[in-house]
Amino acid sequence: MKKFNFIKTSIEGVYVIEPTVFADERGYFMETYHKKEFDDNGINVEFVQDNQSKSTKGVLRGLHFQYTQAQGKLVRAIKGEVFDVAVDLRKDSVTYGQYESVILSEDNKKQFYVPPGFAHGFLVLSDEAEFTYKCTDFYNGPDEGGIIWNDIDIGIEWPLDEDELILSEKDKQWKGLKDTKTNF
Numbered sequence: 083m084k085k086f087n088f089i090k091t092s093i094e095g096v097y098v099i100e101p102t103v104f105a106d107e108r109g110y111f112m113e114t115y116h117k118k119e120f121d122d123n124g125i126n127v128e129f130v131q132d133n134q135s136k137s138t139k140g141v142l143r144g145l146h147f148q149y150t151q152a153q154g155k156l157v158r159a160i161k162g163e164v165f166d167v168a169v170d171l172r173k174d175s176v177t178y179g180q181y182e183s184v185i186l187s188e189d190n191k192k193q194f195y196v197p198p199g200f201a202h203g204f205l206v207l208s209d210e211a212e213f214t215y216k217c218t219d220f221y222n223g224p225d226e227g228g229i230i231w232n233d234i235d236i237g238i239e240w241p242l243d244e245d246e247l248i249l250s251e252k253d254k255q256w257k258g259l260k261d262t263k264t265n266f
Contacts, residue, residue, distance in 0.1 A: 083102065084102060084119075085101065085102050085113050085116050085119055086099050086100065086101055086102065086113075086116070086119055086120075086123070087099070087100040087102075088123040088124075088125075091182045092177070092180075092182060093168070093170050093175075093177045093180060093181075093182045094175065094177065095124075095195075095197040096168050096170075096182045096194075096195065096196060096197065096200070097123075097124075097125065097194070097195040098184050098192055098193070098194055099156075099192065099193040099194070099195060100190075100191070100192055100193075101113060101114060101191055101193065103191055112191060114158065114193065115129070115156065115216065125156075125195055127154050127197075127218045128218060129156065129216040129217060129218055130217065130218065130219060130220060131216070131217040131219075131220050131221065132214065132215070132216050132217070133214065133215050133217065133221075134160075134212060134213065134214045134215075135212070135213050136161075136210065136211070136212045136213075137206045137210065137211055137213070138206060138209065138210050138248070139206050139207065139208060139209050139210065139246075140205075140206060140242060140246045140247050140248045141205070141206045141247075141248045141249075142203065142204070142205045142206075142231055142240070142247050142248065142249050142253065143203055143204055143205075143250075143253065144167065144201065144202055144203015144204060144228070144231060144253065145167065145169055145201035145202065145203040145228055145229040145230075145231060145256070146201060146202055146203065146226060146227070146228050147171060147200065147201045147202070147226075147227050147228065147229075147264070148219070148221070148222060148225045148226055148227065149225050149226075149227050149263075149264070149265050150225055150265060151219045151220065151222050151225050152198035152199055152219065152265075152266065153198060153217045153218055153219045153221070154195070154196065154197045154198045154217070154218035154219075155195070155196045155202055155215045155216065155217055155218075156193055156194075156195050156196075156215060156216040157186065157193065157194050157195075157196065157202075157204070157213065157214065157215040158186055158191070158192070158193040158194070158213070158214055158215075159186040159187050159188055159211050159212070159213050160188060160212050160213070160214055161188050161210070161211055161212035162187065162188060162206065162207075162208035162209070162210055162211030162212065163185060163186070163187035163188070163189075163206075163207045163208040163211060164185070164186050164187070164204045164205060164206050164207060164208075164211050164213060165183060165184075165185055165204060165205045165207055165240065165241050166183060166184050166185075166186050166194050166202075166203075166204045167181050167182070167183045167202065167203050167204065167205075167238055168181060168182050168183075168194070168196040168200045168201070168202055169181045169200060169201040169202075169203075169229060169236055169238075169259075170199070170200055171199055171200055171201055171229075171259075171264045171266045172199040172200075172266045173264070173266060175199075179235060179236060179259055180236075181236055181237075181238055183238070183239075185207070186204075186213075187208075198218060198219070198266075199266040201228065201229045203231060205240055205241070205242060205247070207241065207242070227256075227262065227263075227264065228252070228253065228256035228262075229256055229257070229258065229259050229262055230256040230257060230258055231247075231249065231253060231256075232244070233258040233259050234258070235258060235259055235260060236258075236259060
């Protein structure tokens with residue numbers, strides 16, 4: 083039996099991943115990662131770091147990337163619901179500057195694979211959310227870059243009004259994609 087359903091998106095390398103969930107009156111069980119199945123479906127990476135965050139409704143984190151230590155990320159919401167976004171920063175890609183998005187929640191149990199060469203961000207839609215991500219490279223603070231969340235050229239359709247959003251000071255300062263140097 084397949085453990086995952088790998089759904090290709092409109093952007094090469096970005097996947098929505100639905101795990102097989104075994105549920106009964108006691109609760110549920112599911113695998114969240116299986117190297118062979120991921121390899122067999124085109125996600126042949128090594129994860130080296132796991133992260134978890136907790137945020138309240140309206141928190142928007144992103145759009146982040148690392149200049150030289152680009153991270154691939156396998157993300158999911160383990161509590162609550164988030165709107166998750168990947169923006170293609172690969173200059174030679176036919177989808178450069180385009181984004182893919184998905185709702186991730188504790189109920190739908192979907193995961194989202196964002197490969198290296200992308201900016202990533204998410205917006206919390208529930209009262210609070212806990213969010214996990216497996217990364218293919220280590221976080222390096224001085225190497226971090228970002229794109230402003232409301233870049234008009236990217237045109238992300240965030241599902242909350244701007245006055246409902248909560249951003250860090252850092253995330254308010256990023257520039258648009260046209261004014262941001264990337265190495266991809």
